Amino acid sequence: MKRQNTFLLWLLPLFFGLYSCANVSEPQEGEKEQVEAEPKRPKMSSFKFREIDIQGHRGCRGLMPENSIPAFMKALELGVRTLELDVVVTQDSQVVVSHEPWVSHLLANKLDGRPIGPNEERRFNIYKMPYSELIKYDCGSLPHPYFPTQQKMKVIKPRLLDVVKSVNLFEMKAELEKPIHYNIEIKRLPEYDGRYCPPVEEFVDLVLAAIDSAGISGHANIQAFDWETLRLVHQKRPKMPISMLVEETDDPQKDLDELGFTPEIYSCHFSMVNDTLVDWVKGHKMQLIPWTVNETADIEAMLAYPLDGIISDYPNRVMDVLMQ
Template sequence: MFALTLINQKSTEQQPKEQKAKSFLQRKYNFEVIGHRGARGLAPENTLAAFEKAIEIGVNTLEMDVVLTKNKKVLVSHEAWMSAKICVHKNKVIEPEQEQKHNIYKMKYAKTQEYDCGSLIHPDFDEQENEKTTKPLLKDVLQMASALSRNHGTSIQYLIEIKSSPDGDFIYHPDPKEFVNVVLNELEAYADLKHVCLQSFDWRILNEIKNKNPEVKVALLTYDISLENALDKLKFIPEIYAPHFKQINKNLVSLAKANGMHIFAWTVNEIEDMHDVLQLGVDGIITDYPNRAIKLKRNLKF
């Protein structure tokens, strides 16, 4: 009998991923599917193509990052510089050790449009469909998404990260007060703030957002800090708590919800990991592959 138990256990452990994925469909989940940098696994990150792709496959919450140019234009970009991994300048590659010299905060908007940030094949995303493209302005993303949402009869929500850190002040971005002021002015001009949630790892940014406009929803991003320590730095309880998915456990979910927060997990790309965090009770999944999360949510076959 003992030997039989071992054989059955080994057989279970060797289940192919496809069979495991089918077992996930035994339970239907209700959660927010958030397209990370649009749909980073399927199109060049933080580009109009990525956001269009996300909307086409059924995403209604777009996640993106914003930085500022020298002339205070709000540009959609994960880094405050042109990443060597995804950008080329006038058909010339950028050496990794030189990329931070391509500082967006020191460039006028027109200069940023000299960089192609869509043609390079990303080594981590073999499903990505590449095309020559530039980093868009936030207002261009908002206007495109608004038009597409009307065409699809859906309402688009925005989860926007303000890229800031204390050691980057006046080097890669202005101080939090100015940064928040510029971004909020842009959002007030081109979006309904009811559909916007601003997020950051920088607690100074979150405090400034609530100081400027208490009605704006915010999400607290964390990676290597406990929720208790993070909340100590804030003057309020955020609407959303967004830790890396590997940090999440039952106690963390319970603590977040006891404090009245929804919990979003980032960045969850594998079906097995999506299933795991959903079982723990998260409210949303931020993913490079929203197509996978939508299939899981709709109880479809993989």
């Protein structure tokens, strides 16, 4: 009997505790409307950033050395799911991630440590250099005059295949539902053919072969400022999404007519974006993804339009604005 009483005494506080919790969780008369009026905040894990495709320009050039594997990894860690990058070709036909088809004086010194002069950088021609020679250049340790907060570190210009391998590891570790997308710019100008890049058809074939070899043909698009390049890609791969890069124009329809087909994406400098352009792009059923939007005020101005994506050296700033 004594053990029974002890057991009952132990149960009583538990019972009253549960009863109190139940009463507290139920709003009292007059409080119910106030509770229901409070907005439900979205869970961070399901926040969709207005369905805007935030693209990391050259990875995240404002934060890390451009077009480097650390820059791409940092962008992915921030939440970027489309990597914007540029490709060129080496002497031994390797498709390499680089904005210029030469070693820029802004990114690297000569192998003996002396600076590369602005007027001599084209002598360090990647198209005339085997990849084994190119990787000797440290392209991330120099302070960048335009990106003073960029983290400095020793990096090389990676092959497209090496970038994809690193991204694949990230995807596996992060258990992503969808694969990372690649927005790949072919850095070709007609006057570069045979000097700084292969003839245009060979260039396109090498890039498409690299994309196939890396296994990303289903989640990549090609972009270029050069219409001949885009026409060749469209001819060889009709299902490959195309992004038409535009820096400035007085007549977008004339440019589109000259291209000869309607691409999936119209990607212009952000200063071109206005209501008229938005209506024209949407009227042609293209996506509108301006570049390169870096300052917070410009990001806010761009996000006032119904964009499909936004390309930035600072994808973290875009995310900060969207989270406000």
